[in-house]
Amino acid sequence: GENVEQHPSTLSVQEGDSAVIKCTYSDSASNYFPWYKQELGKRPQLIIDIRSNVGEKKDQRIAVTLNKTAKHFSLHITETQPEDSAVYFCAASKQGYSTLTFGKGTMLLVSP
Amino acid sequence: DSGVTQTPKHLITATGQRVTLRCSPRSGDLSVYWYQQSLDQGLQFLIQYYNGEERAKGNILERFSAQQFPDLHSELNLSSLELGDSALYFCASSVEIRAGTGELFFGEGSRLTVL
Numbered sequence: 607g608e609n610v611e612q613h614p615s616t617l618s619v620q621e622g623d624s625a626v627i628k629c630t631y632s633d634s635a636s637n638y639f640p641w642y643k644q645e646l647g648k649r650p651q652l653i654i655d656i657r658s659n660v661g662e663k664k665d666q667r668i669a670v671t672l673n674k675t676a677k678h679f680s681l682h683i684t685e686t687q688p689e690d691s692a693v694y695f696c697a698a699s700k701q702g703y704s705t706l707t708f709g710k711g712t713m714l715l716v717s718p
Numbered sequence: 719d720s721g722v723t724q725t726p727k728h729l730i731t732a733t734g735q736r737v738t739l740r741c742s743p744r745s746g747d748l749s750v751y752w753y754q755q756s757l758d759q760g761l762q763f764l765i766q767y768y769n770g771e772e773r774a775k776g777n778i779l780e781r782f783s784a785q786q787f788p789d790l791h792s793e794l795n796l797s798s799l800e801l802g803d804s805a806l807y808f809c810a811s812s813v814e815i816r817a818g819t820g821e822l823f824f825g826e827g828s829r830l831t832v833l
Contacts, residue, residue: 612760640821649720649808649824650761695761705774706751706822710760 608633610698612709620717625686627712629696630678636698639672639679640706645692653694654681686716721745724809724825732833736797739828743790743811749773750792751812751822752784756805767792799832806830 609632619625631639640655656663656670656679663670667686672679683690696709721744731737743750752764754777763776767786778784781799786792796803806829810822 649826651720651824652821655821705763705766705776707763708753708761710758 608636608698608700608705608707610696610707610709612696612712614712615710616713616715618715618717619686621686621688623686625683625690625714625716627681627694627696627714628678629680629698629709630676631698631707632677633698633700634674634677636700638699639670640697640699641668641670641681642695642697642708643692644695644711650695683714686714688716688718690714691716720823720825722809722811722823722825724807724828726828727826728829728831730831730833731799733799733801735799735832736795737799737830739794739796739807739809739830741792741794741809741811741825743792743809744813744823747811747813747823748790749812749814750786750790751810752778752792752794753808753810753824754805755808755827761808764794796830799830801832804830804832 612629637658642650643653644650667684669682693711695711697706699706723742725740748769751766754762764778765784766774770786784794806827808827810824
């Protein structure tokens with residue numbers, strides 16, 4: 607089955623810095639890659655997703671890039687703010703399959 | 719508010735016991751997914767139901783079972799509980815049959831503590 611590796615497990619940055627979280631996947635047939643944000647004690651929520659027919663997608667301060675050849679995708683957060691502090695999960699799904707395989711998460715801490 | 723309702727929010731029980739977690743999906747969503755979240759394992763997919771039928775199975779133990787009822791609510795039954803079953807159990811729903819077609823809407827989770 608699909609395996610998603612996520613790095614780093616924790617990331618500490620200063621407010622205003624950029625943060626990058628990287629994920630790799632094992633199944634070249636995967637074609638949908640969402641990112642979920644989970645604030646402390648809250649439910650995971652989708653923040654951005656990308657499909658394999660595009661290489662990059664942006665939404666204000668967040669962007670996701672996809673390298674199909676290398677089978678990795680990354681989340682980029684610019685101008686980080688304390689409210690960006692949360693656990694971020696990447697995930698991958700294969701066309702025609704129901705399951706979404708998540709990485710183990712990255713705890714992002716943004717210090718004022 | 720995601721529109722997905724899970725009960726109970728917290729549950730404390732003893733080893734060997736059985737519990738039932740309940741999930742009501744968003745109005746109109748036919749797919750219900752169950753995930754287990756523990757500290758070192760992230761979000762582990764357990765099982766998916768679509769319109770009352772089991773659609774996909776993940777790392778679900780034989781001691782665990784689930785079902786989706788005609789009104790689309792779902793229940794996850796955990797039996798012969800062990801200490802290692804302590805975790806946060808999330809239910810998520812989506813309108814589509816496949817997880818790769820769009821957003822999953824998660825409930826607030828049910829935190830199970832086995833003593």
